[in-house]
Amino acid sequence: MTDLTVENLSVVYGQAIAALDDVTMTVSEGRMTALMGANGAGKSTVLKAISGVLEFERGRISTGRVTFGGQQLNDIPVHRRSRMGVAHVREGRHILSNMTVEENLDVAGFAAPPRSKAETARIADRIYGYFPVLGERRRGTAGYLSGGEQQMLAIGRAIAAEPRVMLVDEASLGLAPMIAEQIFEILGRINADTGLTILIVEQNVGLALRYAEYVYVLENGRVALEGTRDTIGTREEISARYLGGDTTLTEMA
Amino acid sequence: MLRQFLEFSIIGIASGGMYVLSALGFVIIFKATRIFNFAMGEMMMLPAFIFLWAMATVGLHWVLALMVAILGGIVIVLILERVVMRRMIGRPVVVLVMVTLGAGSVMRGIAGLIWGHEIVTLPNFIPRDPIFLGDILIPGKLAWSFLAAAVVAGGFVAYYRFSRAGIAIRATASDLVTAEVLGVNVRWVYTLAWMLAGVLAAVAGILAASVNGVSPQLGFVALNVLAVIMLAGMTSVFGVLVAGLFIGWLETIVGAYLSAAWQSFLPYVIVLLVMMVKPSGLFGEERVERI
Ligand SMILES: Nc1ncnc2c1ncn2[C@@H]1O[C@H](COP(=O)(O)OP(=O)(O)OP(=O)(O)O)[C@@H](O)[C@H]1O
Ligand SMILES: [Mg+2]
Numbered sequence: 001m002t003d004l005t006v007e008n009l010s011v012v013y014g015q016a017i018a019a020l021d022d023v024t025m026t027v028s029e030g031r032m033t034a035l036m037g038a039n040g041a042g043k044s045t046v047l048k049a050i051s052g053v054l055e056f057e058r059g060r061i062s063t064g065r066v067t068f069g070g071q072q073l074n075d076i077p078v079h080r081r082s083r084m085g086v087a088h089v090r091e092g093r094h095i096l097s098n099m100t101v102e103e104n105l106d107v108a109g110f111a112a113p114p115r116s117k118a119e120t121a122r123i124a125d126r127i128y129g130y131f132p133v134l135g136e137r138r139r140g141t142a143g144y145l146s147g148g149e150q151q152m153l154a155i156g157r158a159i160a161a162e163p164r165v166m167l168v169d170e171a172s173l174g175l176a177p178m179i180a181e182q183i184f185e186i187l188g189r190i191n192a193d194t195g196l197t198i199l200i201v202e203q204n205v206g207l208a209l210r211y212a213e214y215v216y217v218l219e220n221g222r223v224a225l226e227g228t229r230d231t232i233g234t235r236e237e238i239s240a241r242y243l244g245g246d247t248t249l250t251e252m253a
Numbered sequence: 254m255l256r257q258f259l260e261f262s263i264i265g266i267a268s269g270g271m272y273v274l275s276a277l278g279f280v281i282i283f284k285a286t287r288i289f290n291f292a293m294g295e296m297m298m299l300p301a302f303i304f305l306w307a308m309a310t311v312g313l314h315w316v317l318a319l320m321v322a323i324l325g326g327i328v329i330v331l332i333l334e335r336v337v338m339r340r341m342i343g344r345p346v347v348v349l350v351m352v353t354l355g356a357g358s359v360m361r362g363i364a365g366l367i368w369g370h371e372i373v374t375l376p377n378f379i380p381r382d383p384i385f386l387g388d389i390l391i392p393g394k395l396a397w398s399f400l401a402a403a404v405v406a407g408g409f410v411a412y413y414r415f416s417r418a419g420i421a422i423r424a425t426a427s428d429l430v431t432a433e434v435l436g437v438n439v440r441w442v443y444t445l446a447w448m449l450a451g452v453l454a455a456v457a458g459i460l461a462a463s464v465n466g467v468s469p470q471l472g473f474v475a476l477n478v479l480a481v482i483m484l485a486g487m488t489s490v491f492g493v494l495v496a497g498l499f500i501g502w503l504e505t506i507v508g509a510y511l512s513a514a515w516q517s518f519l520p521y522v523i524v525l526l527v528m529m530v531k532p533s534g535l536f537g538e539e540r541v542e543r544i
Contacts, residue, residue, distance in 0.1 A: 051434060053430060053434060056430045056433075077433075077438075078430075078433045078434060079433050079434075079436050079437055079438045079439070082433075082434060082435060082436040083436050088434050090431075090434065094428060094430070094431045094434075096423075096424055096427040096428055096431060096432075097427065098423075098427050099423060099424070099427060103420060103423075106420055107420055107421070107424040107432065107435045107436075107437065108435045108436065109417075109436075110417075110421060110435055110436035110437045110438075111435055111436030112436070114417075157435065161435060161436060
């Protein structure tokens with residue numbers, strides 16, 4: 001089993017700011033899992049603890065551990081975690097803006113064993129199959145892509161790493177509803193086609209509930225609610241109770 | 254008249270080859286690590302002494318001596334990077350820059366202790382017979398040094414552009430966290446960049462020494478390289494190629510037609526003028542930023 005687990009995780013930024021408090025989660029192999037919560041609840045911090053990016057933000061795991069397929073990740077450098085199959089699509093896209101679309105995909109090759117030219121091309125074609133726009137602009141400078149296209153590139157780049165688990169932070173942020181929907185549709189398809197384990201952080205409850213089978217909701221750095229899509233409650237309830245949504249909806253429900 | 258001008262021009266461009274190499278070394282370290290390395294001149298000087306020692310004292314053939322000097326240069330750089338710079342990761346950039354300045358002084362001091370302060374000429378190893386392009390005469394040393402610089406610079410640019418390692422350096426230069434998240438070992442990239450700069454500096458130092466001799470002060474020619482880098486724009490590999498040759502040309506022409514006094518500062522006047530018009534340098538990458 002290559003489940004991803006977070007056990008009793010507490011994270012502190014810069015010695016003082018406690019961002020997570022005793023969070024325990026399991027991301028089961030082959031499943032799409034969603035992590036929701038209000039702004040500042042600690043969602044991104046969970047992903048950073050898993051990929052190791054915390055190290056670059058003066059963040060530190062104070063207690064608990066992250067494991068992947070039974071192996072503890074806590075002290076493993078970021079690039080080694082990515083070579084173990086952990087891909088992290090960070091909040092804010094982080095495109096290598098001076099490089100071309102193709103080169104952005106090439107960089108992700110560092111997370112995988114060295115590939116032949118043919119294999120690199122095959123993987124790129126697969127990504128261009130999911131996101132045809134990227135194929136059309138493969139030689140174009142990545143920084144000139146639109147926001148939505150950059151998000152597609154960020155996800156495509158993660159796929160190019162051929163990961164075993166993919167962490168996606170706010171894929172829909174700032175995108176037109178149709179583009180967001182399209183990106184989730186593709187994530188769902190990748191999950192179904194290849195059995196890739198996916199953990200998404202998402203503010204759009206409707207989208208998350210439609211695609212994820214299992215859901216965690218964070219509140220002030222703690223897990224406030226968890227359950228399968230069918231048992232966790234309606235979109236309105238979750239919005240109202242945990243995301244500061246319209247409370248009248250809860251009263252109606 | 255015209256023939257003389259052409260002759261000076263070619264001599265100037267040829268002497269720019271050494272600037273190109275050492276400026277490439279600056280740029281590669283700056284791109285990968287954001288450190289402005291003031292020890293670059295000393296990274297040229299020490300291998301030049303090692304080369305002299307290997308050839309004159311040990312009696313090696315110049316090809317072997319060159320290899321020893323380059324290896325020595327790499328070892329020195331690794332010590333500098335592993336023992337000094339690596340402990341400084343995360344400190345403010347100003348501190349890092351000051352540290353390279355300090356390291357440079359220490360290296361100069363050590364060279365002075367070992368080899369003294371006189372200028373020593375290298376044994377002849379580059380053919381001196383002049384080369385004729387039509388009826389234009391180029392001194393042999395200069396022609397062969399330029400060829401050597403061109404080969405090394407060309408090899409470097411190809412490596413940077415097309416190799417897997419080159420992609421890793423460019424990704425790190427653009428966004429180090431993203432590079433690391435995508436599987437690039439950024440610390441290894443830092444080391445690699447320093448080592449590449451070490452090789453470039455070693456060759457540049459030996460070429461400079463073959464023309465002007467070697468002393469602990471040899472590294473001060475790297476100050477002229479600052480003009481090259483500013484003109485090129487701190488991060489442009491292509492810009493360095495053009496600017497290095499241009500500064501070499503300009504210095505020689507000014508020296509030939511005006512005087513040595515002009516030669517020492519006119520290039521900087523030009524650089525300042527360019528920077529007033531275009532602060533990022535002639536070829537500085539305009540960062541593509543679009544949120
Ligand atoms: N680099 C950092 N340094 C200091 N504090 C941080 C840092 N990153 C996050 N925090 C703090 O940690 C807490 C959790 O932040 P996090 O980014 O994980 O929240 P989030 O749930 O992803 O929020 P959002 O929905 O706004 O992205 C917040 O209080 C935030 O201010
Ligand atoms: Mg976040």
